Amino acid sequence: MKLYVVSDGPPSLAVRMALKALDIPYDLVDVDFIAMEHMTDDYAKMNPQKEIPVLDDDGFYLSESIAILQYLCDKYRPDSNLYPKDPKQRAIVNQRLCFNMAFYYGSIAPYVMAPIFFDYKRDPVGLKKLNIALNVFETYLKRGGTKYAASDHLTIADFPLISATICLEAIDFSLKDYPLIEQWYSTFKSEYPELWEISEGGMKVISDFEKNPPDMSNFSHPIHPVKKN
Ligand SMILES: N[C@@H](CCC(=O)N[C@@H](CS)C(=O)NCC(=O)O)C(=O)O
Known part of the structure; x- marks a missing residue:
């Protein structure tokens, strides 16, 4: 594979x-x-x-x-509790996965990642969307009352939510207004250091790019405007 x-x-x-x-x-x-x-x-x-x-x-x-x-x-791994079989538990996992893709990372990517690589600015509308998404995630954690995003144990829903949240850490975006997200994020880091190591590596690359954006002026992209030197 x-x-x-x-x-x-x-x-x-x-x-x-x-x-x-x-x-x-x-x-x-x-x-x-x-x-x-x-x-x-x-x-x-x-x-x-x-x-x-x-x-x-x-x-x-x-x-x-x-x-x-x-x-x-x-x-x-059909028996893994990373992807529970019970229809309701599985539905929550699926919901968090879709939420991340469409709403959470869906607001983080344009705000954090796109301006690093392409000719976009971080603007107030993007920031508003990002804070709305953070508020929603905070609300899910509060209503669910769970240690992890979809359950008291780790599930596959946590992986993309964690790897989306690293983008915020990479640009020093404070999560202080979102205490449950902050807690979930630090719990993952301390309970799963061998998994965190993978995301941390990516976070450091993003953080370096944030400080020194890559030169992509020699390439053209079918959608995104490329930064010219
Ligand atoms: N929905 C896709 C999104 C994947 C995605 O956005 N990948 C980025 C890199 S992080 C990409 O390949 N972007 C292509 C481009 O911007 O040219 C997934 O979850 O796999």
Whole structure:
């Protein structure tokens, strides 16, 4: 099994944490995002969305990190409580996964990541969306009363939520107004240091890019405006 990743990509980091937690052996293939290796025709054969990560399970190509997390559990560790079988517990996990993709990381990525790599600004509307998403996550943690995002134990929902939250730490965005998120984040770090190590590596890469944005002026992107020197 191979996983195509980018070192600072939150969706890639989420899948890497899951593979480690599920103890599934695989080969890591680094994709150079700055050089836009994911924009090639060969890459599009694996993932026509031209996004990273992609799982190659013996010729079975799967993109979209949520689908990959679910597939890994269903196929290789069906009894793992990282993806509970009980329909309601599983539904909460699925809900948190979708919430992260569409709403939480969906507001973090444009605010934190896009301006590092492309010609976008961090603006008040983006900040407002980010705070709304943080408020919602805080509310889920409060209403659920659980230690982790979907349950009192770790589930696959925590991985993308953690790897999204590292983007905030990377730009020194304070979580002091969100005490339950702060607590959940630090609980994960202290209870799962071997998984945190994976996300921490990505966080450091983002933090370095935040201070010294990469030069992508030689490349063109089909969607995003490239920063010119
Ligand atoms: N929904 C996808 C999103 C993956 C994603 O956004 N990957 C980024 C890297 S972190 C990417 O490949 N972006 C392509 C681009 O901006 O050109 C997933 O969860 O796998």
